[in-house]
Amino acid sequence: SVAPQILVEKSMKGWKEVEYEVVRDANDNCVTVCNMENFDPLGIHTGESIVMAPSQTLSNEEYHMLRETAVKVVRHLGIVGECNIQYALHPESLEYAIIEVNARLSRSSALASKATGYPLAFVAAKLCLGIPLTQVVNSVTKKTQAAFEPSLDYIVTKMPRWDMSKFQNVSTQIGSAMKSVGEVMGIGRTMEESIQKAIRMVDPSNPGFNPKKRYETLESLKEELSVPTDKRIFAIAQALHDKSLTVAEVHDITKIDHWFLRRLEAIVKVWDEMEKVSISDMTNELLVDAKKVGYSDEQIAGCVKGGCKEDDVRSKRVGANIAPFVKQIDTLSAEYPAET
Numbered sequence: 001s002v003a004p005q006i007l008v009e010k011s012m013k014g015w016k017e018v019e020y021e022v023v024r025d026a027n028d029n030c031v032t033v034c035n036m037e038n039f040d041p042l043g044i045h046t047g048e049s050i051v052m053a054p055s056q057t058l059s060n061e062e063y064h065m066l067r068e069t070a071v072k073v074v075r076h077l078g079i080v081g082e083c084n085i086q087y088a089l090h091p092e093s094l095e096y097a098i099i100e101v102n103a104r105l106s107r108s109s110a111l112a113s114k115a116t117g118y119p120l121a122f123v124a125a126k127l128c129l130g131i132p133l134t135q136v137v138n139s140v141t142k143k144t145q146a147a148f149e150p151s152l153d154y155i156v157t158k159m160p161r162w163d164m165s166k167f168q169n170v171s172t173q174i175g176s177a178m179k180s181v182g183e184v185m186g187i188g189r190t191m192e193e194s195i196q197k198a199i200r201m202v203d204p205s206n207p208g209f210n211p212k213k214r215y216e217t218l219e220s221l222k223e224e225l226s227v228p229t230d231k232r233i234f235a236i237a238q239a240l241h242d243k244s245l246t247v248a249e250v251h252d253i254t255k256i257d258h259w260f261l262r263r264l265e266a267i268v269k270v271w272d273e274m275e276k277v278s279i280s281d282m283t284n285e286l287l288v289d290a291k292k293v294g295y296s297d298e299q300i301a302g303c304v305k306g307g308c309k310e311d312d313v314r315s316k317r318v319g320a321n322i323a324p325f326v327k328q329i330d331t332l333s334a335e336y337p338a339e340t
Helices: 060-077 107-116 120-128 191-201 218-226 232-241 247-254 258-275 284-292 297-303 310-319
Strands: 016-024 030-038 051-053 081-089 096-102 155-161 182-188
Touching: 016 060, 016 107, 016 120, 030 060, 030 107, 051 107, 060 081, 060 096, 081 107, 081 120, 107 120, 107 155, 107 182, 155 191, 182 191, 191 258, 218 232, 218 247, 232 247, 232 258, 247 258, 258 284, 258 297, 284 310, 297 310
Parallel strands: none
Antiparallel strands: 016 030, 016 081, 030 051, 051 155, 081 096, 155 182
8 A cells, every 4th residue: 555554443333323413612612412322233324223312321421421522522623513423332331432523514413403402503503603602592492592401301213214115126234324315203201102103104104113024034033133124123023022032132133222122122011911901901001001102092903902993092092081292392401491
């Protein structure tokens, strides 16, 4: 080689992938607006991965270690405006690496803006003009400054949308290249609720966290889990629903964090309970549990013993005064009045 440098590469496959969105003004005021965690470990492009905001599996030490690093990096580089920083974090130690720093708005920034209600593009444009954060009005409160870090009491799940079927002979495997053509966002009080909403919304949709395409042999199921495609979430659903693989075995193959898999297992456990009873015998407590983990009336109707219509589930739910709520998104932990 004519280049004087030596390139040393290290595989970080299986590490957690975490992102922080940082804004900094010309006066060196710096805040982290949102942090996000990929459901899929490192090795899959962020645009191809299911993403949770805020991060779910980081300890307090890990969260603040990465936050402090993000602020130091942005200040060292002298970035004024908005910045996206991506990390690889070792799942069993505090070892981490910075994958990339984007001194611009990215697709993740759009997700962060929608998830937190913090208008990153609007604020970044003001900061680039030299206006300090302390003079930009907080769009959530309409009264205080934009120099604050949103605090969420809900979970946002981003689910990618693929359109592989449009093209002949295209590989459905997902990896470091991005093939997704869009994404949806599910909001819920629990991870289970938000991921089921996201699965229902994305096109082509599924009723929820249920098997979609059947894998006839255990080998083909393991192959789907180890070599991920756009259908991997449904392979996990089949493994957990059919009890063909344990959570530990799914983790060993996919390296998806135990916490995420346990939450998916919790969805399946409620399904198993519903299968044992008819709609008339279902208790209100079980119906509430089903709603908390994101089951729709349609899913419940197809699950209960003997089957029933979606309207039957709705009638029972309404009769028990179990109704959906439309809540105002509060990203300020009720510290200030929110106008969003």
